[in-house]
Amino acid sequence: xxxxxxxxxxxxxxxxxxxxxxxxxxxxxxxxxxxxxxxxxxxxxxxxxxxxxxxxxxxxxxxxxxxxxxxxxxxxxxxxxxxxxxxxxxxxxxxxxxxxxxxxxxxxxxxxxxxxxxxxxxxxxxxxxxxxxxxxxxxxxxxxxxxxxxxxxxxxxxxxxxxxxxxxxxxxxxxxxxxxxxxxxxxxxxxxxxxxxxxxxxxxxxxxxxxxxxxxxxxxxxxxxxxxxxxxxxxxxxxxxxxxxxxxxxxxxxxxxxxxxxxxxxxxxxxxxxxxxxxxxxxxxxxxxxxxxxxxxxxxxxxxxxxxxxxxxxxxxxxxxxxxxxxxxxxxxxxxxxxx
Numbered sequence: 001x002x003x004x005x006x007x008x009x010x011x012x013x014x015x016x017x018x019x020x021x022x023x024x025x026x027x028x029x030x031x032x033x034x035x036x037x038x039x040x041x042x043x044x045x046x047x048x049x050x051x052x053x054x055x056x057x058x059x060x061x062x063x064x065x066x067x068x069x070x071x072x073x074x075x076x077x078x079x080x081x082x083x084x085x086x087x088x089x090x091x092x093x094x095x096x097x098x099x100x101x102x103x104x105x106x107x108x109x110x111x112x113x114x115x116x117x118x119x120x121x122x123x124x125x126x127x128x129x130x131x132x133x134x135x136x137x138x139x140x141x142x143x144x145x146x147x148x149x150x151x152x153x154x155x156x157x158x159x160x161x162x163x164x165x166x167x168x169x170x171x172x173x174x175x176x177x178x179x180x181x182x183x184x185x186x187x188x189x190x191x192x193x194x195x196x197x198x199x200x201x202x203x204x205x206x207x208x209x210x211x212x213x214x215x216x217x218x219x220x221x222x223x224x225x226x227x228x229x230x231x232x233x234x235x236x237x238x239x240x241x242x243x244x245x246x247x248x249x250x251x252x253x254x255x256x257x258x259x260x261x262x263x264x265x266x267x268x269x270x271x272x273x274x275x276x277x278x279x280x281x282x283x284x285x286x287x288x289x290x291x292x293x294x295x296x297x298x299x300x301x302x303x304x305x306x307x308x309x310x311x312x313x314x315x316x317x318x319x320x321x322x323x324x325x326x327x328x329x330x331x332x333x334x335x336x337x338x339x340x
Contacts, residue, residue: 026053026056027053027054027056027057027060027063028053030049030050030052030053030056031049031050031053031060031062031063031066033049034046034047034048034049034050034053034063034066034067034070035066037049038066038069038070038073043070043073043074046066046070047067047070047071050063050066050067050070051067054067061087061090061092061093061094061097064083064086064087065087065096065097065100067083068080068083068084068087068097068100069100071083072100072103072104072107075107077104077107077108080100080101080103080104081101081104081105084097084098084100084101084104085101088101088117088120088121093124094125095121095124095125095128095130095131096130098117098118098120098121098124098125098131099130099131099134101117102114102117102118102121102131102134102138105117106138111138114138115138118131118134118135118138121135122135126153126157127157127158128154128157128158129154129155129157129158129159129160129161129163129164130154130158130161130163131154132150132151132153132154132157132158132164133150133151133154133161133163133164133167135150136148136149136150136151136154136164136167137167140167140171144171144174147167147171148167148168148171151164151167151168151171152164152168155168155184155337156337159332159333159334159336159337160191160331160332162188162191162192165184165185165187165188165191166188166192166197166201168180168184169181169184169185169188169201169204170201170204172184173185173204173207173208176218177222178208178211178212178218178219178222179219179222179230179233179234179237180230180340181204181208182205182208182209182212183233183277185201185202185204185205185208186205186277186297187277187330187332188201189201189202189205189297190277190280190330191330191331191332193325193330202297202298202301203301205297205298206248206298206301206302209248209253209298210248212237213246213247213248213252216238219234219237219238222234223235223238225340227338227339227340228269228273228338229273229275229338229340230338230340232264232267232269232270232273233270236260236263236264236267236270237260239263240256240259240260247302248298248302249298249302249303250291250294250295250297250298250299250302250307250310251291251294253294253297253298254290254291254294257281257290257294258285258290261278261281261282261285264278265278265282273338274333274335274336275336275338276330276331276332276333276336277332280328280330281293283328284321284324287320287324288317288320289317289320289321289324291314291317292314292317292318292320292321293321295307295310295311295314295318296321299311
């Protein structure tokens with residue numbers, strides 16, 4: 001009798017597990033359907049699918065976050081805020097939950113609650129590149145000097161989140177800090193290489209190099225920097241005496257930056273400093289794609305007709321660089337942040 005009872009108990013457990021598994025699979029199917037509707041811009045259908053999923057998995061945080069984001073996309077900010085407050089109160093809430101709440105607060109210009117929320121979020125997720133970026137943007141509307149602190153923290157903690165480089169590049173370009181405007185800008189376009197923001201930052205890079213070509217003394221402050229890295233970059237750039245004698249072009253950029261990379265890795269002081277952007281440029285040189293890279297970087301901005309001709313004449317180089325760019329994804333390692 002005991003054996004029979006035990007057998008029935010086992011069967012019941014297996015049946016319950018099977019039912020739970022089916023429900024989980026159904027919930028996942030409804031969730032994915034909702035995401036598909038969301039990508040298509042059919043927000044009412046997305047919400048219906050998410051609600052179906054939540055009937056089966058009512059506490060699933062990923063489904064709840066997606067539902068909150070659809071509310072935001074529909075400009076239903078009251079429901080976004082209400083749902084996100086419930087999500088962020090949970091122990092398993094992630095940084096993205098706070099991001100969505102921040103977007104809703106921004107949409108209704110709720111500064112007091114935004115301030116409170118970002119401080120709470122960064123207490124829980126101090127190394128979130130996205131939250132540091134968003135809070136920096138929030139602060140920069142009234143005090144850019146406060147905003148840059150959080151963009152720098154984001155870069156240090158999460159070096160492959162592109163948003164912090166985007167805002168930091170614009171900040172340093174406006175402040176005339178040529179070194180960090182150029183470095184952060186080039187890192188940004190390599191991490192986020194296909195967006196509207198990419199073209200914006202390429203324009204800033206081109207403008208930065210024009211300033212450098214016009215007046216090499218713009219490096220003087222950086223040569224006195226307490227940051228060993230910044231000082232070495234400024235000194236190595238300053239030693240390239242061709243600056244100021246020619247206009248900015250991809251060809252001149254290739255020539256000068258080739259010399260910079262060779263000097264950097266032949267100098268006992270600078271070659272000890274690891275910096276992936278310079279390593280990437282050296283690899284491009286070795287592979288024979290550095291010219292194509294510099295054309296990609298500023299070619300269309302200097303002379304669009306000349307760039308088009310160059311592309312037509314160097315089709316193999318362009319294809320080779322594009323393939324290299326796809327295969328060698330640019331990633332900044334943790335630990336290569338240099339204070340300044």
